[in-house]
Amino acid sequence: MKVLLGIGGSDDSVRALERVVARTAEVGDDLTVAIVENPRSPRSREEIAERTRAELDDAGIDAEIRQVEGDPGSELVDIAEREEFDEIALGGGQTSPMGKINVGSIAEFVLLNAHTSVKLVR
Amino acid sequence: MTGPERYPDDRAGGFPSPPRTVEDAEGRTIELRVYDGTDADREALRAMYEAFDPADRAQGIPPSRPSKLGDWLDRILDDDCYNVFAWDGDDVVGHVTLVPENGTDSPYELAIFVLQSHQGAGIGTALIETTLGYGAEQGISEVWLTVERWNRAAVGLYEKIGFETTDAESFELEMAIRLDDQTESTG
Numbered sequence: 163m164k165v166l167l168g169i170g171g172s173d174d175s176v177r178a179l180e181r182v183v184a185r186t187a188e189v190g191d192d193l194t195v196a197i198v199e200n201p202r203s204p205r206s207r208e209e210i211a212e213r214t215r216a217e218l219d220d221a222g223i224d225a226e227i228r229q230v231e232g233d234p235g236s237e238l239v240d241i242a243e244r245e246e247f248d249e250i251a252l253g254g255g256q257t258s259p260m261g262k263i264n265v266g267s268i269a270e271f272v273l274l275n276a277h278t279s280v281k282l283v284r
Numbered sequence: 285m286t287g288p289e290r291y292p293d294d295r296a297g298g299f300p301s302p303p304r305t306v307e308d309a310e311g312r313t314i315e316l317r318v319y320d321g322t323d324a325d326r327e328a329l330r331a332m333y334e335a336f337d338p339a340d341r342a343q344g345i346p347p348s349r350p351s352k353l354g355d356w357l358d359r360i361l362d363d364d365c366y367n368v369f370a371w372d373g374d375d376v377v378g379h380v381t382l383v384p385e386n387g388t389d390s391p392y393e394l395a396i397f398v399l400q401s402h403q404g405a406g407i408g409t410a411l412i413e414t415t416l417g418y419g420a421e422q423g424i425s426e427v428w429l430t431v432e433r434w435n436r437a438a439v440g441l442y443e444k445i446g447f448e449t450t451d452a453e454s455f456e457l458e459m460a461i462r463l464d465d466q467t468e469s470t471g
Contacts, residue, residue, distance in 0.1 A: 259393045260360055260383040262343035262430060265455045 164192045166247040166278075168230075168238045170200025170268065171210045174253030178283035182251050183217045186225070193225040196241065198234035198268070235271030242278045254282035287391045287428040288450040288460045295425075296446035297464025299417030302368055308405035312372055316414045319367035326361060329369060332376040333357075337400045342432065343456065346397065364388050366422060368415040370398070370407050377402040380415040382427065391426035391460075392419065412445055420466035427463065430456040 167182045169175035186193045195214050197207055207229065214227050230237045242250050250272055255265040273280050304316045319325050333346045333353055347353050360381045361367060370378030378398040384390045398408050419427065431438050442459050451458035
């Protein structure tokens with residue numbers, strides 16, 4: 163399966179990176195990691211790219227890492243459609259201080275607009 | 285996930301303090317009391333959540349798996365949180381919790397749960413107002429919450445109490461209230 167993982171650097175996106183890489187190693191998916199803009203990310207794009215490279219190397223996976231400019235949700239949907247991905251994977255939301263799940267705006271846009279399956283990683 | 289970037293300018297005040305006894309719309313006598321930190325209180329709350337209808341969960345809480353429910357109760361019953369229970373006799377039938385982001389000087393996140401058997405009887409309103417009164421007494425000023433936007437009943441209730449919408453851009457509506465300083469008014 164051709165999987166497009168979108169990560170912006172929030173904690174839930176880092177968790178999604180770890181899980182999707184582990185899953186890719188298990189089932190042999192064809193993975194592309196898109197690093198998207200997230201102004202609220204606590205990590206820089208370089209940090210995220212390094213982290214992604216390290217995760218991929220540790221798992222022995224050869225996957226493309228792509229820096230994506232512009233609105234993250236619409237870029238991910240567009241790339242998935244143009245390049246015929248089967249699935250978009252994303253972080254599944256942050257939790258509030260008391261543990262409520264809050265779905266972010268990128269995930270919301272992708273869910274409502276993607277023609278592929280969407281996986282939210284919890 | 286943190287709270288609102290801004291809070292309403294107007295302050296809301298005059299909320300009642302616990303303990304209080306109210307009569308609900310079904311004529312039941314309901315006591316509103318602060319969580320006393322005992323195991324008995326904790327177990328009574330746990331019993332309410334074990335009886336809770338999963339359809340009334342909100343954004344993943346309360347968790348249904350027993351171990352996860354225990355972890356969640358540990359978090360919200362921590363010393364830096366404020367909790368008020370609604371009692372019908374020996375049973376907890378409603379609960380409001382105030383949980384800070386990081387430390388007692390930060391804004392507090394509010395959540396309310398009322399057992400299905402006691403919904404629609406005015407207990408939620410009394411419980412939230414009483415908890416805000418308690419919070420104000422303890423020096424809290426900023427309180428926020430998120431609510432699923434299709435939950436019109438809850439949104440209406442929060443608005444009636446004085447919450448204002450601070451973010452309508454996401455799946456969940458974010459609402460906030462700024463409390464009057466009630467620390468001096470111990471009447």
